[in-house]
Amino acid sequence: MAANCASCAAATEFDAGTNYDVVIAGAGPCGLALLSALHAQEGNLTDEQQATMQARGRRGRIKKSEREALKVCVVDPAGAFLHEWRGRFDALDIALLRSPAWAHPDFFSEAALQEYAWRRGREAEIHSIDDFTTTSLRRLTEVNAGLFRLPGAGLFSDFCCDLSKTLPHAMLRGEASRVEKLGGGGYAVAVGDASVRTRAVVFALGAATTPCVPPQFALAPTIVHSNDWRALRDLDFGSKDTVLVVGGGLSAAQAALRAAKRGAGRVVLCSRRKLCTRTYDLELDWMNRRSTGKGSARRRLYEFKGAPLEERRAFVAKARGGATVPQYYLDLLKKAEDRGAIAHFVDEVCDVQELDGAHRVAFNKSEPLVATKIILATGSQLDCETIPLLRDTAKRLALPVVSCLPAVDDSLRWGDDEDLFVVGALAQLQVGPDAGNLTGARRAAEICAANLGSHDDLVEDYNVLANTYDVFGDSSDTESETGSSSTD
Secondary structure, eight states, X not given: OOSOOGGGOOOEEOOTTOEEEEEEEOOSHHHHHHHHHHTOSGGGOXXXXXXXXXXXXXXXXXXXXXXXXOOEEEEESSSSTTHHHHHHHHHTTOOBOSSOTTOSSOSSXXXXXXXXXXXXXXXXXXXXXXXXXXXXXXXSOHHHHHTTSEEBHHHHHHHHXXXXXXXXXXXXXXXEEEEEEOTTSSEEEEETTEEEEEEEEEEOOOOOXXXXXXXXXXXXXXXXXXXXXXXXXXXXXXXXXXXXXXXSXXXXXXXXXXXXXXXXXXXXXXXXXXXXXXXXXXXXXXTOTTOOSTTOHHHHHHHHHHSOHHHHHHHHHHHHOSOOBOHHHHHHHHHHHHTTSXXXXXXXXXXXXXXXXXXXEEESSSOOEEESEEEEOOOEEEOGGGSHHHHHHHHHTTOOEETTEEOOOTTOBSSTTOOEEEOSGGGHHXXXXXXXXXXXXXXXXXXXXXXXXXXXXXXXXXXXXXXXXXXXXXXXOOHXXXXXXXXX
C-alpha cells in the first residue's frame, strides 16, 4: 500500500478569492464519502458515473439539476485523501478491512468497489468470510452476499484514490485552525496564512481520541500506545527484544503479529480474557438493514434515537460490546503460536517497574517477565476537546457539547442557527454505534449532503432520509430473507 498518494488529488487549485459552498475539514474516508454524496446528482456526474446510475436506477432516473456544481474546498494537513488512514493501516500492517465491501465512499453504486476489483482483475482482494454459512447471510443472493465480503486495504486505498479524481473539488493543504462567523453570512476558515470563505463547514476530522492507559503503566514513559500510529510505525524490533502487547482486541492482535513479523525475539500477548471472535466490530444486525426483526438495526436505531443525548454514549458502548478479533486474525495468531513466534496468555498486569532500560512486568497469576518494549492496545476514548479547532469553535460560537461529543441534531448540524456539520465518529450521538465505521460514514454523508441542499433531487428519487438504512436499494423488508442472528 502506497504511503503517500498526493497524485490522487484531481483537485483544482485553491483560490483565495472564491466563495465556496462547502468547506470539508478532513480528507479521510468520511470526507471523501461526503464529497461523493455532494456530487451525486446528474449535473455533476462523469459520463461513466451517469451511465452507472441510470443502469442501476431502481427508483427512477435522477432529475436534471439546474443548479451550478457546488464549489467544495477540502482542507487537510497532508493535502491528499486518506493520508492519515494509510498511515494507520501501514503502522499495524493491516491487510484487510473490517467493514463490508458495500461500505465505501462512492455514492454512485453500492457495488462500486466490487466492480472496481473485477475491472482490474483484483477479485482475489475481496475476501470471503465464514459468516456466509450462517443463517444471517445464507439467504442473500450471491451478488448481495458479495457486498458483505471484506476488501483488502490496498484495493480500498486505490479505489478511493481513483474516486477522488472524478469528484470536483479544491484541495488546500494545511490544518484548519479557526472558524469565524462572518457578519454577512457564512464563515471564514483559517488555514495557515490563508482564509477560506464558505457558506457551510463540515468537520470530518476522524476520531478525536484519548488513549486509555491503565494506571499500572502511567509512570512508564517509553511505552507505546497503539493509538499513536506514528510512534508504532517507527518502533524497531531486534532479535534480543522481548515485546509485551497488552490488550484483547484487533489492534492487540495486529501489533503482536507486526512485532513478530518485524523480527522481535520474543512476543508475548496478554489479554484480560480469552480472545473473542467477530467478523465486524458490530453485530451483523447493525449492518443487515433489510431485516425488521427484534434485533434489527431499524428497531435498535429507534431505541437509540428515543434515548436522551446524555444516555446515547452508553448505548453505543453496549452495542459495540467488548474487544473482539476477526477469525482471520485469530488464525494468524494460532499459526504464529504454533511456530513459537507469539505466546498468548490470559491474565492482568498488576505492576510495572523500570529495570535497566526495560520493564519488569508483574501479573496477577503468571510469572513476571522483563520486556524491552511494551505496546498497549487498551482502547481510547472519544473527546472532541482534544482537537483545538473543535474546542475553540465550540467556545467561540457557544455550541453544545454532551458527553465530550458535539451535540449535533438529526441533520448533523452543530448549533441551531449554524451551518456547521459534523460527520465521522464525533457524530456518534446521532449516527449511532457505527459512526466511526465506513457504514456510518456513508449514512452520515447522505444525511449531511441532503441537509446542505445538494440532494434536493435525490431525496425524492432515492428517498435518502426516509430509508437511510436500506443498503441494497430494495424497500422490501422481510425477516425471512436474511434472518437476524449475530456473528457472535
